[in-house]
């Protein structure tokens with residue numbers, strides 16, 4: 334990788350100096366507005382999407398959530414209004430539960446259910462698809478690929494977010510520029526999981542800066558950071574804002590020095606706007622309202638105390654009325670110069686918008702490029718997570734040897750047919766449980782990253798889904814093949830290549846079906862619910878497979894169950910592979926009565942036909958396809974439902 338040359342340095346040796354940021358960042362982090370760059374730089378810059386400054390106005394925003402069936406609704410935002418100007422770092426402040434995150438969700442377009450009101454971008458009604466091209470949303474928790482280094486995270490993001498016509502050197506230039514200016518260049522080779530909280534936050538910002546968004550929404554970027562990291566992050570946001578961005582952050586209760594770094598504040602109390610204006614104007618505003626901030630009191634603390642109702646609930650209503658619930662712009666700097674909606678429309682004519690509307694797709698690069706990059710990322714992660722990859726192989730080797738030892742030579746002996754039948758069922762159990770549980774346990778942690786990256790237009794859900802399917806396939810095939818060879822030979826199943834391939838095919842199909850089921854559960858449920866649900870729904874699958882109660886003995890009213898149990902087709906397929914194909918008589922100890930000398934006797938007793946192999950393959954194929962499609966649709970639904 335072109336960026337791999339940086340040295341791994343001590344995590345604490347940050348070269349980042351906030352006081353230098355305005356100068357050092359200059360326009361390099363914002364290539365589209367770079368001035369005086371070299372002609373080579375200019376070529377790179379020319380290929381990066383250019384963005385206009387963005388002026389946001391929102392009017393009468395309400396947000397209502399359902400509290401559940403028969404539990405009614407709760408209104409979180411009550412017709413709030415506001416204006417978010419470019420070149421500003423804006424803090425949305427308020428006590429816990431005031432609706433800060435909800436307002437940020439609404440403004441970023443992340444939350445759409447239960448939302449009413451209007452958002453205008455440069456004087457025109459917001460079109461979400463276009464708006465998402467110019468904005469990004471960084472949620473509170475850092476959703477990074479912890480196994481990958483800073484450089485790898487950046488390089489993969491650049492491959493997904495920058496035009497494919499840029500070569501790796503040009504992309505590398507953009508990445509170097511961003512990392513240098515965010516004080517992360519020295520940590521290029523540090524894995525994201527090993528970064529400090531502040532560095533992780535900066536990396537999250539760096540990843541989004543690649544596409545040069547004009548509006549950045551950050552939900553509580555300072556939470557969990559010490560005061561020096563808080564200052565670094567807010568300083569960074571301030572620098573980025575002053576390069577021509579609109580940056581909106583939610584903050585809890587900033588210290589006086591941190592508060593002073595924000596240009597504007599928007600104060601919420603119980604879903605109403607109590608103040609909107611510059612940070613400096615907050616004290617005069619309170620003074621004019623007759624509730625002056627006491628001397629030596631941090632104004633940020635005081636307004637939060639007021640918003641909490643500590644000086645009386647009536648103050649909230651009073652200040653809301655004075656602020657006209659966000660309509661009053663008189664506390665902005667030079668309020669008379671704030672352009673009207675009409676003025677903005679003239680300033681940003683539709684013809685300019687047309688030029689900026691790049692391509693018909695939702696994402697920056699093509700689907701095939703997204704798939705390629707995601708597959709590359711998936712393999713890199715599998716390589717890094719060597720423990721899990723090795724563990725999967727090891728488990729298959731160990732379980733294979735254990736089953737092989739327990740049922741040694743059971744496959745060829747007439748008086749051990751029932752034992753062999755038990756072995757085949759145990760094999761299916763293994764192929765069902767381990768891939769399903771692994772997926773149920775690992776997928777939910779991937780979900781949060783998927784939600785962030787998909788919302789920020791890194792890739793489509795289809796590309797993501799195809800890539801995770803393809804990345805897992807080789808390791809599943811190898812694990813299954815290793816297991817099959819061990820167990821097949823140790824238990825002395827017939828040494829015929831066709832039978833082995835049939836055995837392996839059914840085993841692999843069972844793994845794929847179980848994985849798909851795991852994906853369906855993992856896509857919808859969290860780890861706790863998923864780990865409960867997975868094994869629970871496996872029990873009826875086993876019941877209806879024909880093990881314990883043969884298919885013939887199933888009560889007629891429950892027979893339908895055998896059609897929906899994929900284990901039934903798996904078991905039938907394995908039986909077909911081992912005892913079908915006109916298998917000759919089995920070895921028998923002459924001294925003992927050998928009831929199952931002829932395989933047909935056994936097949937007759939368990940009511941399974943050896944000729945059903947291809948039907949079983951077809952049924953398992955249908956299961957794989959249907960469950961994979963269902964998992965995809967559930968994932969799609971989940972991504973919509975959380976919004």
Ligand SMILES: Nc1ncnc2c1ncn2[C@@H]1O[C@H](COP(=O)(O)OP(=O)(O)OP(=O)(O)O)[C@@H](O)[C@H]1O
Pocket residue numbers: 398399400407409427428429430431432433434435436585
């Ligand atoms: N989906 C939901 N269902 C029910 N209540 C919700 C939902 N989302 C938010 N709320 C409620 O709405 C209120 C505002 O939530 P929000 O997360 O926006 O507050 P906040 O100001 O960001 O708080 P904090 O600073 O603690 O994160 C809270 O009382 C919260 O419990």
